[in-house]
Amino acid sequence: MSDLLTIRDLRVTFDTETGPVEAVRGVSFRLGRERLGIVGESGSGKTITGRSVLRLIRPPGRIEAAEMTFDGIDLTRISEREMRALRGPRIAMVMQDPKYSLNPVMKVGAQLTEGLRLRDRLGAAEARRKAIEALEAVQIRDPERVMEAYPHELSGGMGQRVMIAMMLIPNPDLLIADEPTSALDVTVQAEVLSILDGLVRDRGMGLIFISHDLRLVARFCDRVLVMYKGRIVEEVAAGELTRAKHPYTQGLLNCLPRIGGSRAPLPGLDRDADWARA
Amino acid sequence: MALIEIENLSVTFRSKGHLVRAVQDVSLSVGDGESYGLVGESGSGKSTILRAICGLAPVTGGTIRIAGQPVPDPRGRDFSRQVQMVFQDPYASLHPRHTLDRVLSEPLAIHGVKGDADRAVMQALDDVGLPRAFRFRYPHQLSGGQRQRVAIARALMLKPRIVLLDEPTSALDASVQAEVLNLLSRLRAERGLTFLMVSHDLAVIDHMCDRVLVMQHGRAVEELNHADLAGAGMKTDYARTLFEASADRML
Numbered sequence: 066m067s068d069l070l071t072i073r074d075l076r077v078t079f080d081t082e083t084g085p086v087e088a089v090r091g092v093s094f095r096l097g098r099e100r101l102g103i104v105g106e107s108g109s110g111k112t113i114t115g116r117s118v119l120r121l122i123r124p125p126g127r128i129e130a131a132e133m134t135f136d137g138i139d140l141t142r143i144s145e146r147e148m149r150a151l152r153g154p155r156i157a158m159v160m161q162d163p164k165y166s167l168n169p170v171m172k173v174g175a176q177l178t179e180g181l182r183l184r185d186r187l188g189a190a191e192a193r194r195k196a197i198e199a200l201e202a203v204q205i206r207d208p209e210r211v212m213e214a215y216p217h218e219l220s221g222g223m224g225q226r227v228m229i230a231m232m233l234i235p236n237p238d239l240l241i242a243d244e245p246t247s248a249l250d251v252t253v254q255a256e257v258l259s260i261l262d263g264l265v266r267d268r269g270m271g272l273i274f275i276s277h278d279l280r281l282v283a284r285f286c287d288r289v290l291v292m293y294k295g296r297i298v299e300e301v302a303a304g305e306l307t308r309a310k311h312p313y314t315q316g317l318l319n320c321l322p323r324i325g326g327s328r329a330p331l332p333g334l335d336r337d338a339d340w341a342r343a
Numbered sequence: 344m345a346l347i348e349i350e351n352l353s354v355t356f357r358s359k360g361h362l363v364r365a366v367q368d369v370s371l372s373v374g375d376g377e378s379y380g381l382v383g384e385s386g387s388g389k390s391t392i393l394r395a396i397c398g399l400a401p402v403t404g405g406t407i408r409i410a411g412q413p414v415p416d417p418r419g420r421d422f423s424r425q426v427q428m429v430f431q432d433p434y435a436s437l438h439p440r441h442t443l444d445r446v447l448s449e450p451l452a453i454h455g456v457k458g459d460a461d462r463a464v465m466q467a468l469d470d471v472g473l474p475r476a477f478r479f480r481y482p483h484q485l486s487g488g489q490r491q492r493v494a495i496a497r498a499l500m501l502k503p504r505i506v507l508l509d510e511p512t513s514a515l516d517a518s519v520q521a522e523v524l525n526l527l528s529r530l531r532a533e534r535g536l537t538f539l540m541v542s543h544d545l546a547v548i549d550h551m552c553d554r555v556l557v558m559q560h561g562r563a564v565e566e567l568n569h570a571d572l573a574g575a576g577m578k579t580d581y582a583r584t585l586f587e588a589s590a591d592r593m594l
Contacts, residue, residue, distance in 0.1 A: 106516040107487075221385065250384035250543065251588040277516065280591040320521035322550030324586075324593045325573035330525045331550070334518035 069239055069271040070096040070118065073132035077113050077295075080125045088113045088126075090295040096239070100265055100272045102282035102303065105292035106317075111275045112161075114292070115241045118273070119158055120148050136238065153180060157232035158241040162248060163224030167216040173227055174212030181234065199230040203260050222253035229260065239271040240264070247276065258285050279306070279317050291317070298340070312340055345372035346410055346537050347379075347396070347505060353404030354388070354395050354561075365391040365400070367561045375504075378531065378538040380552030382545060382585070388561040389541045390431075393507045396539075397428055409505070420454060427498035431510035433490035437482040443468070443493055444478045450500040467496040471526060488519035495526065499534075508540040512547060524550060545585065546592035549573060557582045 077089040089110040094101070103111045117128050120140065133140040135156060140148070160166040168176055177196035181187045187195070193212070200208035203226040216224055225245060232240060242261065246254040262285070265272050276282050282289050283306040291299045291314045299311035309315055316334040354366040366388040373379040381389040394400035396407055398418040407414045409425060430436040437446060447464045450456075456463075468475050471492040482490055491511060498506055511527065512520040524547065531538060542548050548555050549572050557564040557579070565579045577583050 106518065252384065252584060255588050279517070284591045317517055320518045321592075322521075322524065322546045324546050324549045324589065326546075326550065328528075328550055330528065331521035333522055333525070 068095045068097055068134075069136055071132055071134045072114075072118070073130060075114065075117055075128070075130040075133065077110070077117055077122055078127045078129070080127075088295055089117065092292075092295075092297055094290055094297065094300070096271050096273065098265070098269045098271050099288070100262075100274060100286040102274045102276065102286035102289040103292060104276055104279050104282050104289060104317075106277060108294075109292040110295040111277075111292050112243055115158065115243050115273060115275050118239075118241060119152055119156055120145075121158075153184070153232075153237070154235040155237055156239045156241065157235070157237040159225075159228050159232050159243065159245045161244040163216065163219075163221065163228050166228060167224060169216055171215075172212070173214050173216065173219070177212070177227070177231055177234065180231075184235070195234060196230075199234045200227070202233065203227075203230045204256060205230070221248045222250065222257070225249060225257060226260070229257065233264065236268065237270065239273070241273045241275070243275045244277070245274075246281070247278070254281075261285075279314075280321065312338060344375075344411060346375040346377075347371075347373040347539060348408040348411075349392070349396075349405070350408075351405035352392065352395060352402065352407065354391050354400050355403040356401070365561050366395065368405070369556075369558070369561075369563045370405075371556055371563070371566070373537060373539055376535050376537055377554070378540065378552045380548040380555035381539070381541045381558060382543065382548050382555055383558035383564075384543065384585075386560070387558040389558050390509050391561075393428060393509050393539065393541055396426065396507060398422075423450075423503075424454065424501045425503050426505045426507065427501065427503040428507040428509065429491070429494050429498050429511050432514050433487050433494055434482075434514070436494055437490055439482055442479045442481055443473075446482075446493060446497055447500055450497065454501060456501070463500070467500060470499070470530070471496040472522075486519075487515050488523060491515060491523050492526065495523075495530070499530065502534075503536075505537045505539065508538060510542055511540070513542065513544065520547075527551070544592070545572070545589040549592075557585060 073093045075089055075092040076087060079086045079088060092114055103114060105111045116122055120128060122128050130141055174196060178192035181192035181195055197208045200211055205211055205226055246257050249257060261272060264270050274282060274286055283303045286303045289301050289303050289306060290297050293313050299309060299314050301309050319332045320334055322331060350370050352366055352369045356363045356365055369392065381392060383389045391400050395402050414422060444464055447467050448460050451460050451463060464478065465475055468478060473489060473492050512523050515523060530536060540551055554566060554568050555572060556566050559581050565577060565582045567577055571577060575586060577586060
């Protein structure tokens, strides 16, 4: 299987008052047309890794990589103009929080059709038809109403689906989803996941699923990368998660309460162990 | 006798002319020393019940009794000495320009608690596992988990019998959540506290609570005890749906 995305030795550095801070320290992975999960706690560098693929790191942040190739294109070399042509049509990203990522003073319909009108130069009626199709694809039952709504008039689950619909309109080859379901209720979460799942299966899209929720990622993805302090500490097949070898992965799993589990104190994570200091 | 008794509680808000029935006709009772959970999806009214107990949401029907006495309106100091609340977001619930010392000593000052406030603050820091050196820090100098420890310490300053916990760990990383849950369990055991805890995470509720009320659209759906929850012994469709959607929480 040919790789859609290859990342080798990715480093992201931020210059701060107290000297450079490496948020991502030598991350390497390959992605085919599959579901890859990246998990870690806050500050582990998972979101920065996702944003780096789209080169969405603002100065003073710097991205360096031995290799960053998407479908044969060298992402480290192409111009900003060429990069812009990739963002959206080829690689899309669903951001964490619909509250902050949708334009609050623009109706949903206008936001959904903006790209179609400007980028694809479609007429108003055609763009509207495509936007409604996209909303239907993410299981929104009354797309006409949603098109006329402002983001604050939508619930969190609806907003998140609107974001996914927007990213899917240009039919990207790679979707990076950053905590796409963290703000959602469990039942809505299940719906959003099955929408994403269908897209990977039916359109042959590659998916990078970034989450702090180890069990969710294990249930949903094919492979999981576990990140800690800017490094990948372990890669496991999702089904093998309970047999993870690295003490950090094991620690993360063990510290979660379980339905029907013991009510004894939950084991904490030993942050002083050798692996944590490296 | 039950320590918290809620009978047919309704909370109705008026928003832009129309009425929003956030809680409708919910009854529950929590025994002394018990840990009781409220679980449901957003908008199910679980947090509103806690807020109604504290007087932060308007009670439009039904009664709330603490230790047999109907709660006064406004709630007043005696109420605050018995009932305290810990909020979800440790970034929003601490005053950004008050040091921990001020945050923790303020309840004592308001209630005119006699005695050595200095020692009480140090003791409170010890109790929740924060170094004494943190005493003059500001909230922005602490991590999320440390802040939630401060919020717990503040809630315990007046030695209440009841602590209302509104999603106390949902803003925290998994390993930090474990530490905070352990802290809450230990404090409850040491002080015989009664918890009324809201969470959307069935695993957290299962770990912490003896009984749980499942809520949907402002109404009580089903009450489950700990064995029913773990053993999938729910009777209503909604409770089962919620349980099945949380299947990965058993892993």
